[in-house]
Amino acid sequence: MINKSATIIALTAILIVSSFFGITKLQNSINNTNNNDPIDEFTQNAGYYQLDFIESQLSDGSFSAILKWIPSPNEIELKTSPVIRDLRATFQVDANDECEFKITDLNNSRFHLPENEPYPYTKQRYSKKQKEFNLFETEISQVGQKFYFELRRKSTQEVIFSTKDYPIYFTDKYIEVSTQMKDSMIFGLGDRRTDFLLKSGKYSLWARDAADVDNGTPGKEIYGFHPMYLRRDIINNQFQVTLFRNYYGMQVDYEQNSHLTYKVIGGNIDFKFFIGDSNPETSIKLYHNYANGWILHPFWSSGFHQCRWGYQNSDMLMDVWDNFNKYGIPFDSLWTDIDYMYQYQDFTIDFERFNITQMQQIYNLSDSRGVHWSSIIDVGISLDSYAAQKGLDMNVFIKSAKTNDTLVGKVWPGETYFPDFNHPNSTEFWYEGLKNVSSFGIIQDGIWIDMNEYSNFVNGEIVPDQNKKTKPFLTSDLSSSLPFNPLGDQEIEYHTLSLDAYHYSGQDGILYNSTNGYIPTQYDLHNLDGFGEGIATYKAAQKLGKKLTFILSRSTTVGSGKYVQHWNGDGFSTWEYMKLSIPSIMNFNMYGIPFNGDDICGLMFNATAQICARWQQLGSLYPFARNHNNADASSQEPYVFVDHPYVLSSTIKTLNVRYQLLKFYYHLFVKANGVGTIFRPLFWSYPSDDNAYQYETQFMIGDYLMAAPVVEGGDEIKETTHSCVYIPKQAVFYSFYDYTEYQEGEHCYEVPFDSVLPLYIKSGKILHIQDKNKVLRSRFLDNRFSLLIALDQNNYAEGSMLTIDDYNNDENIISNCVEQQNCIVDIKAQGNMGEDNSSFTVDLRIQKEKINTNFQTVIIDKIVVIGIKVDGKSQSKTIFLEENPLIVDGGEIQLDLQFQI
Template sequence: MFGKIVNYKKENSKLIINFEKKIGIIDVINPHVINIFSPLKYEKHFSRAIETLEYEECEINFQSFDTYLELSTNALIIKIYDDFKVDFYDSNKQLLCEDYRDEREPFIRRGDSYLFEQEGHKSEEVSSSHKIEIIKKMYNDEKFYGLGEKTGHLNKKGYEYTMWNTDDASPHVESHKTLYKSIPFFITLRKNTSFGIFFDNTFKTYFDMGKENSNYYYFGADDGNLDYYFIAGPEFNKVVSRYTSLTGTTPLPQMWTLGHQQSRYTYDSKERLLEIADNFREKDIPCDVLHLDIDYMDDFKVFTWDEKKFPSPKEITKELSNNGFKVVTIIDPGVKKARGYSMYDEGLKNGFFATDKDGVTYINKVWPGDSAFPDFSDTLVRDWWADKQKLMIDSGVSGIWNDMNEPASFNGPLPDDVQFKNDGRPTDHREVHNVYGHLMSKATFNGIKKYTAKRPFVITRACYAGSQKYSTAWTGDNQSSWEHLRMAVPMLLNLGISGMAFVGTDVGGFISDCTPELLSRWVQIGCFSPLFRNHSAVVTRDQEPWSFDDTTSNIYRKYVKLRYKLIPYLYDLMKECESNGLPAMRPLVLHYTDDKNVHELNDEFLFGESILVAPILEQGKNFRAVYLPDGYWIDYWTGEIIKGQNHILKKAELDTCPIYIKKGSIIPNYPELNYIGEKEVDTLTLDIYPGNGNYTHYQDDGSSYNYKNGEFNLYKFTMTKNEDTIIKIEIPHKNYEEFYMNFKIKINDKNTNNILFNGEILSYDKTASGIEFIIPAVEGQIKF
C-alpha cells in the first residue's frame, strides 16, 4: 500500500516520510503518546474527538538505519519500516506492539452454508477487506479492554466488533457487533505492561481482536485517514488518563445529577407526574429527578409541550421543584415536517437540515412521522440548536435527554448518500453517522451552559470518543432479564475506561416485565452506577419500587438511601475523574494489574479505590464466590476483616449486596436526605476503617462553575497506624464560604477506647461496629 521509504524530513515533533506511493507521518504528542497518520482522504487531521491537541515539549531522538528509521523519547522507541510498518518498544527495548508482516488469513470454514441457513441459522460471515487496515501481531498473552459499549465479557480477546451507531430493538446478546455508541479505543494488557490504541476515524470501523486468526488482531475502516494514537503505560490507569487527556475528561457534574432518578415511557400527564413525585416522598424513597419521555410534546414536535396533558409547564416544574424534584425532558433530533411549526420553518429557511445528493431536504420517519434531520456537523446548526435549549430552560427543565440520535429512523439507517456540510468539508452520512449524536450533545451542552451558567446535564444514547466532555450516557434499550443484568457490569466498566465515566443502565430493564427479585438485585448495581436511573417501556408493568411487594420496596429503599449516604464520596470521585479521567466504577484490573485473578473478573468492580462491590447476578442465588485483591478488606455489613488475594464464599440473601471496604479507607458520608440540597449539611460524617491511608475530600456549591475560580474547599485526612492510630486533618484550600462546622467520626474498630483530639480527651458513643464522636471541622490530629 505504501511501498519503500524514499526519503524523509523532520519538522519539530514530526517525522514526515515519503514512501513510493504515499506519505506517512509519525508525530510525538508527548513521550508516551505517538500519532500515526497518513492523509489517505484528507490532507490534515479533522478530529471530532480531540478538540485541542496539546503537545508536551520533550526530547526526541532520531536515527536512520539500513532497513528502518527510529524515533525515541524517554518512554518509547518507534521503528518505522517500508510499507509504513511501525513497531513500538518501551525504553528498555522490550517489544510492546508490532505490525504484522503477512497477509490476513482467516480461519478455514468448511462446508456449504446453504442448508444450514435454510433451517434459519445465520452463517458466520467471512470478514471482508477494508480500505484501511492496521494489522498487529498477536503474542497470545494479550488481553483487550475498552471499545466502549459492547456486549460480552470484560476481556474482548477472540471477538470482533463494528463501530456503527445502531438502534437495535432486539435483545442484545454477546454476538452483537454494534450498539448505540462508537468508541474506537482499546487497551492491551501484556506481561508487565499496558498500552492503548485510539483509532480516530468516524467512518464505519472494524475491530477484530483475534477472532479471524489467533496470530494477529486488526482494526480498519471503510474510508478516511489512517490516524491512530499509540498510548503507552506501562500502568493500566495511566493509559486511561492519557487517552482522556487527548479526548477530554468528564467534567464535574452538578451534584443533584448523582441522585436517584425515575423515568418511564411514559408519564403522560401532569397528574401522573405529580402522583409519582408524591409517592416517592410519602414512601420515604429518596429521588432527585423525574424524566419525561416523548408524550409530553405536542404531536411529538421537539421543543414543544402538550398543553392539554401538561398545562402551564413552568408551574408544573416549579411545583415539583418545591418538592425537591428536577425535571429532565427527552429531545430527539427528528424535526416534524409541518409548515407553520417554527423549528421546521426555520430549519428549512436557513438550510439547517441534512439533504439528499440533489440538495433537497432529506425526510425520513420517526415519532412525529415525516421528519427532517438537523445537520449537526455544521457550526451554525449547532448554535441554532443550542439556542433552542432556552425554550426548555425557560419552562423550568433542568436537563435534556437526547435519544434516537444514532441517528435512528423507522426506516433503518439513513442512506449513505445523505449530505452534510461538515464545517466546511462537505461529506456524506458515512462519515457523519458515528458523530451525529456526539455533535447533538455538544450543541445541547453549549446551549444549557449559555442559558443557565450551570454545569449542563445532558444524557445521550449515541456517542463517539470524546462525548464524555458533553454528556452522560445510558446503555440504551436493555431488557428486563438476568442476562442483561449480568452484561451490565462489564459493559459499564469498559465504557468507563473508554472515557465515558458518567454512565448507567436502565435499572430494572427497559423492555419486558421486571420481576421483584430482578429489581432487587438491579438496584444494588444502580446504587454504584454514576447514572442511577430506573426506566421502563410503555405497556410493561409498572416498575416504580412501590409497584412491587413490601420486601422489594424495602430493599430498593435500602440501596437508594445507601447511594445518598455515599454522595460525597461519589462527588469526590467525579472530581477526580475531571482531573485524571479515571471513572468512579472501575474494573479491578485498573488498580491490580499484576494480579492475574482480576484480568477476567466480569462480576465485581471497584467504586473508587476504597470500595469493592460483588453483586449477585443470577436468579435464585443467595451466595457467591468473591475474589478480594491484595490488602485487607472489611465486610461492610458484618465488619469481618478478610485478608486479600483470596477467594471467599459470601452468603448474600436478597437484601444483601456483598460490599467490602479496603483497610485504611476513609469514606465521607452524608446524613439521610430525600433529595440533594434538602438541607444544609454542616456536619460531614467520616466512616473510618483503621489502617494506613489518606483521603482528600472536595467541597463546592455543587452546581456552578465558581470552583474554576478557586471557590472550593479541600479537606485532607492522613491516617497512620502503628501502636496508635493517628489521623492528621489538614485544610489546604478553603475558599468556599459554606464550609463544614463539624466532623462526625465513626471508627470501625470495637477495641478503640481512648480518643484524643489535639491533645484533649474526648467522650464518645459506642456503636455496633466501634465508636463515634463529633469534633469541630478544623485542622488537627485525632489519636486513638
C-alpha cells in the same frame, strides 16, 4: 429510548421485535450487494507496499517515508475502490509517552477530521524531546522491501503495535491494516454489550439504534463510536491505549493472543498511542487528556432518577411523585419521555394531557418535595411543526442527494427533517427550540438527547415517486458502491440516513471546514451525528444559564465527554442485561464519559420482583442511577411489587446507602478534574493479580470501595441468593455495614432478596459519609460528615474530601473546585497500639491538597476507626464528636485520638 412503534407487536420473544424497534432484525430479503466477496478476491491476489525512500528523520525518533504500491501479476482491482498507489507514512513523537503513526495519500487530501477543538488533539506537555527519553522505540522495513511498522516498549521490548507479518491495503473505500496481539488482553473497542475482556470475534463499529448483545458477530455494535482499546501485556503487566483516529465505519477482526485487523470503508490509517505503566489509569489519563477531558455534572444529578416511557399525562406523574413521597423513596428527578410532547414534536408540551399547574407543583424546588425535571428531545424535527419551518428558514437541515432538497425521514411524529449540526446556524436553531421548552413555566434541568445515531424508521430516506406519493428509498448509490460492509449481513443504511445525504460545506462549518470545497456526506459524518448534537445542546444549555450541564446522550464518540453524559441505551429486563451493564459502564469510564449508567430494572419486557430488587441494589452504585421502563412492560416503580415487599424495602435501604455516599462519590469526580476513571474493574486496583481479571461483575468506586452485586437468580422460597466475593491477593477489605474483615481469597454467603448491595471498604482508605438521617433529596444533605478510617497492616489510612459547604450552587462549585481552582483536603491517619495493648492512638491530619485550596466550613462529628488488631482479630471503635466537632475551614488540622479497646 427504544423505537416505540414496536408496541404494535407483542413482546413474546426478542426475535419477534418489530423492525421499527431497531433491535433485532429478521433479514428475510436484503440487497446483498455489499458482501465480502470482492474484498476476498482482491486481497488474495493483491500486491504490497514497498518502502520507497525515507523522506525525513528527526532526533526525537519522528520520521516520514514514501510508500509505493507494487502490484501483483494476478491483481484484481476493486471496481469502485481503486488502490491509492503512492502513500506517505509518518511517525510523530508527541511526548515521551505519546506518539502517532499515520499513512495518508501524498497530498493528505482524503477526508479526515482536524486535530483541534472540538476533536481530540495533542496537548503541549512538558517532555524531553530526545529519543533516549522516549518510553518506546520503532522499527521499519528497509528501503526497497515490503513496508512494515513496529512500535515497542523500550524497557521490556514488548510489541505494542506491529504490522510486520500482515498486509496493508489502502484503496479509496477500503483500508485494511493489522497488528499482532501476542501475550495480551484488550478492553474497550466500541459501544457494545459484551464482557469487559474482549473475546475473539468480528466487531462492527458503526453508530446504530439497537439493543443487541455482542457475541463477536458483525452488526452488533450499538449507539456510539469509540475505536480505542486498553491493552495489557500479560508477560510484563504493562498497559497502553491505542486509538484508531478514523471515524468511518469499520469492522475489527480480533483473535486473542494472535492479531487484530481493521477493515475500514474510508479515511486514513491514523493510530495514536498512549504508553502507560503497570497502572492502567496512567494510560487512560493520557488518553482523556488527548480527548479533551470530561465535564463535571451538577450535584443533584448524582441522586436517584425515575423515568418511564408511558407517563402519558401529568396525573400519572403526580401519582408517581406522590408514591415516592409517601413511601419515603429518595429521588431527585422525575423524567418525561416523548409522552409530554404535542404529537411527539420537539420543543412542545401537550397541555391537554399535561396540566401546567401540576407540573409546576412537582418541579417546584422551593417545595421540600419538589424534584428536578429532566425530559427528552429527539433529533427528528416533524415536518408539521413550527420548528421545521424555523429550520427551513435557517437552512439547517441535512440535504438529499436525490432531490437536492431537504432530506425526509420518519421518526415518532411521522415524517421528519434532521438537523445538520455542521451548519453554523444549527446551534442557534437548537438553542431557540430548547428556550421554547423553558418558556412554559417549568425548567428543563436535565436534557435527554435520543435517537441521535441518527435513528430513522425507514432505510435511507423518503422520496416522492412520479405520482407524487411517497415511498422509502432503501439504498443510496454511495452505499451500494462500497466494496465492503462493516456490518456483515445487515444493510449499512438500515434505519439510518442515506449515506450520500450531504451536509453544509462552507468554511465556517462547526464540525468540518470545507476549505477545499469538499462536500461532507453522511458517509463521512454518520458516526459524528450524536457528537454534533451534543455540542449544540451543550452550547444551548450554557446560553440558557446552566453552569454545570447534565445532558444525557445516547450516541457518543471520542471526545463527547467534554459535552455530554451517557446511559447504556435500551436493554431488556434479564439477568444477562443487568450483568452486562457493569462492563458497559467500565468501558465508558475508559472512553472519557464516567457519569454513566444503565436502565435500572431494564427497559423492555416485564421485570420480575427479584430482578428489579437486585438491579436496584446494583444501580444504587451506578454513577448515574435511573429506573427507566417501556410503555409496553409492566410498571416497575419500587412500590408496585405488592406481593414482593422486599423490592420496596431493599430499594429504600440501598438508596439510603447511595445518599450516604453521595458527596463522597461526587468528590471523586471533582478530584479527578476531568481525567481518569471513577467506576472501575477490580483489577484496576490490583493489576498484578491475574485472578482479579476474572471477576468482571465486581467493581471499584475509585480506589476506596469494592462492590460485589448479586447478578444471578436465587431461591424464590428462601428469598436468598448464594453469592461470593473475591478479595485480591495481599488485600484486606472491611464490610461497609458491620466492618467485618475479609482477607484474600473467595468468600461466599447468602444474600437475602431484602438486602443492600454487598459493599466493602479497602484497607488503607478513609471515607467521608453522611449517616445521620434519612434524606429524600440531595439538596438537603448538610455539611456534617463521619469519617470511616479503615487501617491497613501498618495502621495507616488516607483519603480526601471537598472543602465546600454548598454542593447545590453550581457557581460555588465552579468558582472553588473546577479547572484551576481547588477545594480538596487530604486526610491522613496513623494508628499506634499502646504498650499495654489496651489503648490505641490515632494521629489524624487534615491538610490542603494544594497551596491555593479554597475553604468553606465542613464539620466532622463522628469518626469510626476500623481494623484495630487485637489478638489477631479486627475491632472497630466509634468516636462521637457532636459536642466538640472537628471544624475544617482552613489551614492544617491535627487531632490525636486516644481510646481504650
